Amino acid sequence: MTTAAGLSRRHFLRNAGLVGLGALGSSSFLAACATSASNGPVKQAAGAVTVQSNLSSPQAKVAIEALAKAFGDKGGATATVNTVASETFRTQLPSYLTSANPPDTFTWYPGSLLSGYAKKGLLLDVGDVWQTMGNYSQAMRSLSGDGAGHQVFVPTSYYWWGFFYRKSNFAKWGVKPPTNWSEFLALCETLKGKGISPIGLGAGGGTQWTASAWFDYLNIRINGAQFHRDLLAGRGRFDDPKVKKIFDPWRQVLPYTDPNGTALAFQDATTVLLQGKTGMVLTGTFFADAAPKDALDDLDFFQFPILDPSVPVAEEGPTDGFFASARTPHVAEVKEWFKYVATAEAQELYIKNSSGTVLPANPSAKDSGTPLVQKGRKLLNDAKELTQFFNRDSSDALQPTADAALIRFIQKPNELDSILSDWQTAAAKVWQGQS
Structure with a gap:
């Protein structure tokens, strides 16, 4: 139907x-x-x-x-x-x-x-x-x-959400969209070798929430959509070992992420992408509204790579x-x-x-x-x-807790244990206030 x-x-x-x-x-x-x-x-x-x-x-x-x-x-x-x-x-x-x-x-x-x-x-x-x-x-x-x-x-x-890129840039750089996580990492390494920041972010300037897309996708790829929804609804804990596990692949791509990613708003990250200074950005199609009309035909995307083939594939569809x-x-x-x-x-x-x-x-x-x-x-x-998206599947009140935790992880990944502990404490207060 x-x-x-x-x-x-x-x-x-x-x-x-x-x-x-x-x-x-x-x-x-x-x-x-x-x-x-x-x-x-x-x-x-x-x-x-x-x-x-x-x-x-x-x-x-x-x-x-x-x-x-x-x-x-x-x-x-x-x-x-x-x-x-x-x-x-x-x-x-x-x-x-x-x-x-x-x-x-x-x-x-x-x-x-x-x-x-x-x-x-x-x-x-x-x-x-x-x-x-x-x-x-x-x-x-x-x-x-x-x-x-x-x-x-x-x-x-x-x-929908996905990794967006310019087709002309990929052609110029001699690269193709990846079909799995290993190919994704190889693509990042290739772009970095060409002097390009492989991954744009746009999690600064008031749009820190964009980092939540990485959390969402890693969680639904590794732990599944139902676990993800239960977690965001307060039926799980952010310091759960299963949640900690999703930061392992994220840690793998941090060296390939634009070092200015937590300083630029997503609109600015769009500009940097279109200029060919970054290779790709995990974003929703709303970003195209900040792109010049003549660039739209040059845009394409690929799916967030599958990490565990046994986990039913979920996508963000706000x-x-x-x-x-x-x-x-x-x-x-x-x-x-x-x-x-x-x-x-x-x-x-x-x-x-x-x-x-x-x-x-x-x-x-x-x-x-x-x-x-x-x-x-x-x-x-x-x-x-x-x-839907992090706070669409939770609440607006929970989003700032994610912003603080995820930006801190991007900047200080070695503090993950304390980050998740602090996140759980902050989230518990939100959930308690909503009950």
Whole structure:
């Protein structure tokens, strides 16, 4: 059975951790919803839906502006967008939702974050919007619920992660994508011998969370997706020997990682990659929104190498969309906006004006059809299980604990035992506060 995103229903439903679990990451369809950038108070306009958004990649900004314009051109409600940096957005989200004058709606993601806010009565029930979204799958519906029978989220896109590189650079360097871990290490050694930093990182400048992709992939490759989800949900320990084990292969590639990796934001790491100063970057397709249009055809990716063939293959496949404040004075207008962004028309419009590297959530919507997108869709379709991203499968509150631990490991790998012990202590406090 095919779902909204072209993923099998069992792929979504088997991933039980998706339902009621949460996330950070970088939205693609929603990442740069911006008609203006401001960290100041939200300004409400009569009849206008205020959209509080994170990130402002150039192409995504153009795309969301086109979407907002098309919505307004239909007559009736209009939408205005207020953009803040992702890290600011994440830390201020609780304040946004509990303020006396909250934004109407937010770009973010489904999961435990939603159920937590919903339990506090902070999110708008959009079940009647879902009644107009009949072609969306039950899996998408479940992912967008609050765990108590209410729909509080409207999904608009999903995307994949992998090692991205420039095809022209690989050709110039005489190298090919690896098919296993040994070949990956050999590729790194070859690139290093050519004076190139093999692996870009982009875990600085407020985007430390990108390092979590390495943790996620090593854990799902070695210990499996269910162990990973259980760990992030507080049913495991970060100082478990099985968790410590995943840092062995990571330690192998640290000498091949850009030494400036913990100083550059992912947008800057994208620039360095495109300039050929690094060979590849483990990232999500959102990074392409920061790339020049003329570079997109030169981009390709390969799958994170398999480390243990006996472990069912899982991939990261984050979903993005909108949720709304229960305190919005513009309920009718918000629901009008939600009904629009859920349509195939809207999602295709966004894709047309963006880098085109996301997959639409509406099953009737067409993706960009590029070889890169078709390859990404196949990667997710072929996966036995799907995860979202570190804090999408845990909570926004847990992400800073990962940021601190993983950046410290990258910089001081010999302190791993104390790093994991400190991480477990910090994580336990988060889990206790959420119980």
